[in-house]
Amino acid sequence: MPISMESELKSPAADPSTASPEPRPDFIQVKDFNFFYGRKQALFDITMDIPERQVTAFIGPSGCGKSTLLRNFNRMNDLIDGTHHTGDITINGRSIYDPKLEIIALRRSIGMVFQKSNPFPKSIYENIVYSLRIAGRRNRKFLDETVERSLRGAALWDEVKDRLNESALGLSGGQMQRLCIARAIANNPEVLLMDEPCSALDPIATAKVEELIHELKKDFTIVIVTHNMQQATRCSDRTAFFYLGRLIEFDTTEKIFSNPSQKQTEDYITGRFG
Amino acid sequence: MSTLSDEKPAIYRAGSRPGRRSPDLFQVLCWVASVATVATLAWMILQIGQQSWPAIKEFGLGFITGERWIPNRDQYGVLPFLLGTTISSLIALLFALPLGLSIAIFLSEDFLPLPIRQVVRFTVEMLAAIPSVVYGLWGIFVVIPLVQQWGKWLAKTFEDVPVLGVVFDGPARSNSMLTASIVLALMILPTITAISRNALVAVPATLREGSYALGATRWETIFGVLLPTAAPGIVAATILALGRAMGETMAVAMLIGNSDRLTWSLLKPAGTLASKLANEFGEASGIQVNALMYAALLLMGLTLTVNILGELVLRYTQRKTAGIR
Numbered sequence: 001m002p003i004s005m006e007s008e009l010k011s012p013a014a015d016p017s018t019a020s021p022e023p024r025p026d027f028i029q030v031k032d033f034n035f036f037y038g039r040k041q042a043l044f045d046i047t048m049d050i051p052e053r054q055v056t057a058f059i060g061p062s063g064c065g066k067s068t069l070l071r072n073f074n075r076m077n078d079l080i081d082g083t084h085h086t087g088d089i090t091i092n093g094r095s096i097y098d099p100k101l102e103i104i105a106l107r108r109s110i111g112m113v114f115q116k117s118n119p120f121p122k123s124i125y126e127n128i129v130y131s132l133r134i135a136g137r138r139n140r141k142f143l144d145e146t147v148e149r150s151l152r153g154a155a156l157w158d159e160v161k162d163r164l165n166e167s168a169l170g171l172s173g174g175q176m177q178r179l180c181i182a183r184a185i186a187n188n189p190e191v192l193l194m195d196e197p198c199s200a201l202d203p204i205a206t207a208k209v210e211e212l213i214h215e216l217k218k219d220f221t222i223v224i225v226t227h228n229m230q231q232a233t234r235c236s237d238r239t240a241f242f243y244l245g246r247l248i249e250f251d252t253t254e255k256i257f258s259n260p261s262q263k264q265t266e267d268y269i270t271g272r273f274g
Numbered sequence: 275m276s277t278l279s280d281e282k283p284a285i286y287r288a289g290s291r292p293g294r295r296s297p298d299l300f301q302v303l304c305w306v307a308s309v310a311t312v313a314t315l316a317w318m319i320l321q322i323g324q325q326s327w328p329a330i331k332e333f334g335l336g337f338i339t340g341e342r343w344i345p346n347r348d349q350y351g352v353l354p355f356l357l358g359t360t361i362s363s364l365i366a367l368l369f370a371l372p373l374g375l376s377i378a379i380f381l382s383e384d385f386l387p388l389p390i391r392q393v394v395r396f397t398v399e400m401l402a403a404i405p406s407v408v409y410g411l412w413g414i415f416v417v418i419p420l421v422q423q424w425g426k427w428l429a430k431t432f433e434d435v436p437v438l439g440v441v442f443d444g445p446a447r448s449n450s451m452l453t454a455s456i457v458l459a460l461m462i463l464p465t466i467t468a469i470s471r472n473a474l475v476a477v478p479a480t481l482r483e484g485s486y487a488l489g490a491t492r493w494e495t496i497f498g499v500l501l502p503t504a505a506p507g508i509v510a511a512t513i514l515a516l517g518r519a520m521g522e523t524m525a526v527a528m529l530i531g532n533s534d535r536l537t538w539s540l541l542k543p544a545g546t547l548a549s550k551l552a553n554e555f556g557e558a559s560g561i562q563v564n565a566l567m568y569a570a571l572l573l574m575g576l577t578l579t580v581n582i583l584g585e586l587v588l589r590y591t592q593r594k595t596a597g598i599r
Contacts, residue, residue: 074487081384108489118480121503130498131488183488 024092027052027221028073028191033087035068037080042068044246046087050238055213055222057236057253059229061268064242066225070193072096073223074110075103092190108135111184111220115196117176119168119183124151124160127168127179131187146186153219154182155212174205181212185220192216194224198231210235229269233257241265322574326567337568343534343550345558350565352547352572354536359546359576362451362526363519366458371512373459374466378508379496381467382474395471402464410528413457417529418448425452425541443539449531452540457525462515469514473507474500506591513584517577523548547573 026049035043043065050056058066071077072089075096089096096106108131119127128147129137137143147164151157156178160171168179177197184192194213198206213222213235226232232239233253240250241264249256249265260266267273297305329337333350340351380386381395425446432438477500485495501508531543532553545553547569558566 076483076487079483079486104489104491106489107487110487112484112487114480114484114487116480118478118484120481120484120499130485131490134488134490134494134498180484183484187488 023052023054025049025051027092028223029088029090030069031088031090033069033072033085033089035065035072035077035085036083038082042245043085046247048240048247048250050221050223052221053217053219054237055217055224055235057232057239058223058225058242059227059232059239059268060242060248061273062227065245066240066242067195069242070195070223070225073191073193074107074112076112078103108187109190111181111187111189111192113177113181113184113192113194113197115199117173117180117200119171119176119179121167121169123165124168124171124179125164127183128186130183135187150182150186151179153185153216154178155208155215156182172205174201174208177201177205177209178212181209181216185216190221192220192222194222196225196227199227206231229257241268243268319574322567322571326564326571329561329564329568332561333565333568337565338572341536345554345562345565348561350562350568352550352569354534355545355547355550355569356572356576357536358451358530358544359520359548359573362455362458362530362544362546363516365451365455365540366462366519367512367516369456369459370462370466370515374463374511374515375470375508377463377467378470378474379500381471382500383492383496395468398467399464401460402468406461406522406524407528409457409461410525413453413525413529417453417456421450421453421456421541422446422448425450429541440538441540443537444541446541447531447543449529449543450541451530451537451544454526454530454544454546455540457529458519458522461522461525462519465515465518466511469511470504470508473504473511476507477503506588509587509591510584513580513587517580517584520546520577520580521548521573523552527552547576 028050030046030048030050033043033046034041046065046069058070060066068077072085073091073096077083085097091106091110094101120130122130125147126133128150129143132143132146148157148161151160156175159175160179168176171179177200181192181197198209201209210231213224216222217237224232224236236253238251239253239256241248241256241260241262243264249260249262251261255261256265257269260269329350333340337350337352338356339353340349341353342349342351343354344350377394377398381391381398386394425442425448426444428442429444429446432442433444481499481503482495485499490498526546527549530545530549532545532549533543534545535542537544551566551570551573554562555566
């Protein structure tokens with residue numbers, strides 16, 4: 001993972017000393033993607049380019065396919081029997097369905113945060129280093145540094161630095177979710193997927209996570225599924241609106257919420273349905 | 275509405291009659307049932323304690339450390355049986371825990387289609403329904419010939435090896451500690467499998483997903499997340515199984531050889547507290563009855579200790595993993 005720089009347009013606080021190549025506008029590319037649960041088609045002809053180191057929000061009513069698409073990016077849907085797809089998804093130019101690509105390697109390069117926080121029944125420390133341990137990293141110093149970096153990255157370090165060896169299950173709901181974010185970024189993934197990360201959190205914890213998302217996009221390409229349209233406007237750069245398994249509209253968040261080009265999008269964001 | 279004003283809403287009165295200060299029939303029944311359970315246990319301990327009192331007075335702690343059991347000379351010591359109970363149960367656990375846990379993992383994952391898994395699960399759980407005496411018979415006809423065959427080989431192979439030479443000291447006999455332990459292992463297998471499987475199935479799907487999403491393989495997920503999360507249940511399963519193995523009587527009495535000799539060899543006949551009681555109680559008289567009651571008290575104390583210990587371990591592991599829903 002190269003030392004990353006903020007997207008020039010979006011982040012005025014960019015640090016000029018850590019220059020890195022231009023962010024790709026098509027970091028995640030979805031091409032004519034159809035997805036089926038058994039016979040039931042869940043996604044229809046999705047084509048979209050998700051830019052690097054920006055926050056892309058997926059919105060839409062329940063069952064519109066936004067989570068399904070998100071879970072295809074790290075092939076979590078492979079765990080479900082009887083699913084298949086047509087079309088392709090590439091991340092950083094490489095197809096995730098490339099038979100030579102190991103699914104383990106793919107998932108290691110993509111962090112995922114779930115709707116319900118799911119810390120393992122281990123210490124805070126062991127939660128963070130889980131992905132490193134299974135990758136065979138044993139160097140104590142490296143693990144210690146990763147724990148600190150990840151927890152700082154998830155804005156949790158100051159709250160837990162004195163109790164790293166205590167159970168992660170003793171944390172509050174908001175802390176647990178930030179721990180899961182720290183765990184997801186421990187392995188320096190290229191992409192961070194968030195599936196309604198704040199739906200189980202109170203407003204204060206939500207605000208913290210949103211602030212965190214804002215910080216994290218300096219380093220990661222973030223895709224967030226949300227039911228909360230205020231959240232999409234607050235923390236995303238681009239928004240995709242899904243309806244009944246189709247991508248209806250995908251544009252800058254500002255455009256989607258101020259001047260959508262599709263009637264369905266307008267109806268949804270103005271609360272006429274959904 | 276003033277007439278109704280001092281009456282509480284219906285919900286507060288649900289289940290009780292107008293004169294609701296007095297407990298209703300259901301409450302009384304529950305109360306009686308719970309008191310009766312505790313009282314029965316207390317009554318049993320009291321009875322056995324009373325009956326064993328003459329032996330306790332007579333033999334004291336020497337009863338526990340005594341190596342000889344010779345009723346004709348009124349010499350009673352239960353060390354061989356105490357060790358027999360402990361060793362046979364631990365060896366049974368040694369066989370059954372890895373096997374049972376493997377089956378539990380296998381049945382909680384989707385290696386096989388669900389219908390086949392259900393059949394396997396049902397079959398394993400049915401092992402618990404087989405009467406103990408049938409296990410004994412099966413042991414006589416199946417396990418004994420096997421042990422006969424392999425015992426000789428074990429005794430010969432390990433003759434000169436330091437520790438194993440004692441453990442597999444010959445001449446190998448067919449009615450032995452090993453035979454009894456193998457059958458015991460089979461008898462406690464369903465307990466371990468069923469409870470561990472339930473614990474594994476109860477691990478929230480979100481934890482499994484979380485592990486996979488971090489790039490873990492199935493085995494890493496099983497060993498890194500599923501087993502640690504299910505640990506309290508697995509510990510409970512182990513302890514229940516140990517308790518069952520310690521108390522098991524019929525099959526053990528049929529297979530262990532019922533020797534009064536103290537031996538460290540698994541290939542020689544031995545005895546357990548339970549098998550001793552079953553074998554001798556019918557013909558016992560005088561102080562022998564009291565001595566057997568003393569032995570029964572010890573067996574009860576042993577199983578009680580195991581269960582209390584188990585409960586403590588369970589609470590400890592639960593506290594460590596508290597908060598998973």
